[in-house]
Amino acid sequence: xxxxKNTKKASDSEDEDFEEEEDGSEGSEEEDSAENSVKExxxxxxxxxxxxxxxxxxxxxxEVKDENNDEEEEFKPSINGNKRKNDTSxxxxxxxxNAKQVKTSGGDAIKKPVQKQQDSDDEDDxxxxxxxxxxxxxxxxxxxxxxxxxxxxxxxxxxxxxNLYQEExxxxxxxxxxxxxxxxxxxxxxxxxxxxxxxxxxxxKLEFDKFDFTPIKTHLDEQREIRKNRSKExxxxxxxxxxxxxxxxxxxxxxGFREKVGQFMIEPPTLxxxxxxxxxxxxxxxxxxxxxVVINIAKDAPVPKCSVPGHGWSEIVHKQDVTWLASYKxxxxxxxxxxxxxxAESKLKAENDKKKYEKARRxxxxxxxxxxxxxxxxxxxxxxxxxxxTATYLIDKLALRVGNEKSEEEADTVGCCSLRVEHIQVLxxxxxxFDFLGKDSMRxxxxxxxxxIVWKNMQAFTKNKKPQDDxxxxxxxxxxxxxxxxxMEGLTAKVFRTYNASHTLQQExxxxxxxxxxxxxxxxxxxxxxxxxxxVAILCNHQKTVGKNxxxxxxxxxxxxxxxxxxxxxxxxxxxxxxxxxxxxxEKEVILEEKDDGKHKxxxxxxxxxxxxxxxxxxxxxxxxDEEQNKxxxxxxxxxxxxxxxxxxxxxxxxxxxxxxxxxxxxxxxFPKTLIAKFVWAMDTxxxxxx
DNA sequence: CAGACGACTTAGTACTTGGGGC
DNA sequence: GCCCCAAGTACTAAGTCGTCTG
Numbered sequence: 001x002x003x004x005k006n007t008k009k010a011s012d013s014e015d016e017d018f019e020e021e022e023d024g025s026e027g028s029e030e031e032d033s034a035e036n037s038v039k040e041x042x043x044x045x046x047x048x049x050x051x052x053x054x055x056x057x058x059x060x061x062x063e064v065k066d067e068n069n070d071e072e073e074e075f076k077p078s079i080n081g082n083k084r085k086n087d088t089s090x091x092x093x094x095x096x097x098n099a100k101q102v103k104t105s106g107g108d109a110i111k112k113p114v115q116k117q118q119d120s121d122d123e124d125d126x127x128x129x130x131x132x133x134x135x136x137x138x139x140x141x142x143x144x145x146x147x148x149x150x151x152x153x154x155x156x157x158x159x160x161x162x163n164l165y166q167e168e169x170x171x172x173x174x175x176x177x178x179x180x181x182x183x184x185x186x187x188x189x190x191x192x193x194x195x196x197x198x199x200x201x202x203x204x205k206l207e208f209d210k211f212d213f214t215p216i217k218t219h220l221d222e223q224r225e226i227r228k229n230r231s232k233e234x235x236x237x238x239x240x241x242x243x244x245x246x247x248x249x250x251x252x253x254x255x256g257f258r259e260k261v262g263q264f265m266i267e268p269p270t271l272x273x274x275x276x277x278x279x280x281x282x283x284x285x286x287x288x289x290x291x292x293v294v295i296n297i298a299k300d301a302p303v304p305k306c307s308v309p310g311h312g313w314s315e316i317v318h319k320q321d322v323t324w325l326a327s328y329k330x331x332x333x334x335x336x337x338x339x340x341x342x343x344a345e346s347k348l349k350a351e352n353d354k355k356k357y358e359k360a361r362r363x364x365x366x367x368x369x370x371x372x373x374x375x376x377x378x379x380x381x382x383x384x385x386x387x388x389x390t391a392t393y394l395i396d397k398l399a400l401r402v403g404n405e406k407s408e409e410e411a412d413t414v415g416c417c418s419l420r421v422e423h424i425q426v427l428x429x430x431x432x433x434f435d436f437l438g439k440d441s442m443r444x445x446x447x448x449x450x451x452x453i454v455w456k457n458m459q460a461f462t463k464n465k466k467p468q469d470d471x472x473x474x475x476x477x478x479x480x481x482x483x484x485x486x487x488m489e490g491l492t493a494k495v496f497r498t499y500n501a502s503h504t505l506q507q508e509x510x511x512x513x514x515x516x517x518x519x520x521x522x523x524x525x526x527x528x529x530x531x532x533x534x535x536v537a538i539l540c541n542h543q544k545t546v547g548k549n550x551x552x553x554x555x556x557x558x559x560x561x562x563x564x565x566x567x568x569x570x571x572x573x574x575x576x577x578x579x580x581x582x583x584x585x586x587e588k589e590v591i592l593e594e595k596d597d598g599k600h601k602x603x604x605x606x607x608x609x610x611x612x613x614x615x616x617x618x619x620x621x622x623x624x625x626d627e628e629q630n631k632x633x634x635x636x637x638x639x640x641x642x643x644x645x646x647x648x649x650x651x652x653x654x655x656x657x658x659x660x661x662x663x664x665x666x667x668x669x670x671f672p673k674t675l676i677a678k679f680v681w682a683m684d685t686x687x688x689x690x691x
Numbered sequence: 692c693a694g695a696c697g698a699c700t701t702a703g704t705a706c707t708t709g710g711g712g713c
Numbered sequence: 714g715c716c717c718c719a720a721g722t723a724c725t726a727a728g729t730c731g732t733c734t735g
Contacts, residue, residue, distance in 0.1 A: 263723075263724065263725080265724090267724085267725065272726095273704095273725090273726085274726070274727090275702090275703075275704090275726065275727075278726095322697085322698065322699090323698080323699080324698075324699085327697090327698090335695090335696090336726095337696080337697060337698075338725090339697095339698070339699080341698095341699080349699095352699085352700090353700095356700085401701095401728070401729080402728095402729070402730085403728095404728075404729065404730085405694090406727095406728095410727085411727090413727085413728090415728085415729095438728095439701080439702065439703095439727060439728055440701095440702055440703060440726075440727065440728085441727095442702085442703080477729080477730080478693095478730080478731095481729090481730070481731095492729075492730065492731095493729080493730090494700085494701090494728090494729060494730085497701095542702080542703090543703085544703065544704080545703080545704080553718085635719095642702085642703070644702095644703090644721090645701070645702060645703080648701085648702095649700070649701050649702080650701090672720075672721055672722085673721080673722090674721075674722065
């Protein structure tokens with residue numbers, strides 16, 4: 001396997017960087033080949049340094065034996081599927097055994113036993129750090145190199161030449177013109193500095209403000225327009241090409257099963273867009289070269305081909321104790337690791353997911369005892385214990401995150417342990433006010449009534465401190481988790497969020513009986529579900545920003561409702577007239593509203609000629625009013641609440657599955673496709689089950 | 692033992708899509 | 714058939730938490 005080490009750092013020194021790319025030839029040449037890479041991969045396999053021997057090119061179907069997996073679609077990755085058995089004896093898993101042995105050991109379908117396999121997995125504890133025995137995949141996809149469009153910005157009113165890299169940067173900048181980013185001082189500052197730095201010694205002569213990027217912005221808009229107006233065939237072609245690519249890279253084999261890969265495209269360069277007041281926003285995210293990418297596969301799996309000609313992987317590793325297929329470092333904006341994992345619907349992820357909820361259920365069974373314990377700690381004479389007890393109380397009652405330390409290089413956000421005095425207010429009547437920025441700089445604003453002792457503790461923790469001082473100065477995330485571990489094996493702060501969320505959902509949905517759900521129609525049942533979901537989202541503070549035209553949309557809805565209502569009234573008067581005069585002699589149509597272009601009739605009023613028909617029309621419009629009002633209400637209720645996050649990450653899917661079965665609601669109504677796929681393991685939960 | 696590192700989950704937003712209303 | 718919007722998905726940032734290291 002290749003191991004070329006001519007790596008250059010992504011983008012530490014811009015001068016070097018663009019000089020290297022400046023000669024252009026590299027760029028365009030590679031781009032072409034990158035485009036073709038898929039075809040190449042499949043047809044020819046002989047011109048690459050990662051020359052892989054593909055012993056068996058037949059696209060062997062892999063037999064799926066595990067009954068838990070019978071829903072498994074075979075997506076059709078063209079991996080050289082080796083048939084292999086999925087049930088390998090325990091000793092084979094012992095780690096050092098290489099996959100070759102696994103592969104060649106035993107026939108195919110001798111052992112069936114799903115049950116057995118599960119048992120042996122459980123006993124497998126001493127080997128629990130082994131995540132797979134065999135792993136094979138196609139590596140990762142690289143974004144195209146920059147292709148010059150030669151649209152020049154103006155400088156001091158005159159067209160200004162840029163080299164390849166400068167043009168790339170300038171274009172990323174131009175993409176954000178007209179958005180909020182443009183006006184964030186930090187974004188502008190970071191970008192402009194880095195941009196000017198690319199001019200080396202000339203940079204002192206340049207002022208960023210004298211640049212005018214509107215020509216590039218215009219060009220981008222035009223391009224978008226062109227893209228939008230492509231013919232149907234063109235669009236289709238492109239779609240198919242994309243799908244083909246996806247098929248190729250999205251397929252992996254893990255322990256004899258075809259699995260789908262998650263995000264397999266290396267993150268393309270762009271300007272970093274951090275959340276909140278991130279000090280690094282606007283910096284250039286560097287281009288990742290294959291030389292930075294580590295590939296993780298089984299020892300006897302074919303090495304995936306690197307699709308960038310003339311380049312090779314950094315390293316091929318066989319780490320069985322991790323689940324990632326590929327990883328790379330990207331230090332261009334901040335030190336970080338990126339990974340390519342299997343998708344959420346893979347067995348590996350699903351198992352973890354299930355474990356997470358099982359752990360939360362264990363907490364449920366112990367919560368009484370655990371609460372007693374931290375209540376006691378609240379009154380301890382040891383100040384550390386009082387802080388541990390108080391923090392645990394907040395995590396439990398308010399579903400706060402634990403709050404690890406953060407560096408200066410990130411947005412200033414906090415969680416429980418990192419709360420500062422300035423974030424809380426000790427109020428009258430045993431109340432505490434919270435106001436801080438949590439994960440993703442989402443604001444947590446809440447006033448809560450707490451127990452007497454918690455209130456006293458909180459007050460004590462603020463004593464003699466400056467606003468910027470830590471509220472919990474004697475503990476941190478790891479000491480808190482250590483304490484939690486002493487209460488229950490594997491217990492950490494985040495388990496409380498999972499537990500509280502799922503518990504809340506279960507409780508809310510259990511109210512269905514009192515609410516008389518059986519008499520409701522599907523829409524109302526779903527409203528009921530949403531309401532439960534919403535309570536969880538509120539608990540976890542899952543927010544979304546209100547769309548720019550939220551008010552406009554609501555306004556439109558109101559307008560529509562009013563029009564409908566007016567019409568209803570008119571129908572009533574019409575009906576009365578009809579009653580008086582016997583049969584109405586005429587039927588008229590009035591176009592109530594037209595759009596500016598005169599093309600679109602928004603709403604047509606009709607005044608039918610018979611009493612029956614009028615009555616019908618009244619019923620119809622009443623229903624419409626009702627529907628519209630419901631829509632408006634839920635839109636307003638969900639104004640800044642995101643339901644999706646708790647659905648995907650916090651709510652034990654079995655709760656919803658059982659509820660759906662019980663009330664005859666199709667699961668597809670509460671879970672979109674992707675979540676159904678993610679939660680296959682929960683789909684056949686039986687009615688008796690509860691969280 | 693603190694801080695860095697590594698792996699994995701959780702998160703909101705930007706973009707795409709598809710289904711209902713005309 | 715077209716248009717529009719909401720729902721769904723893709724994307725990647727930002728957390729958590731265990732472990733390694735000096």
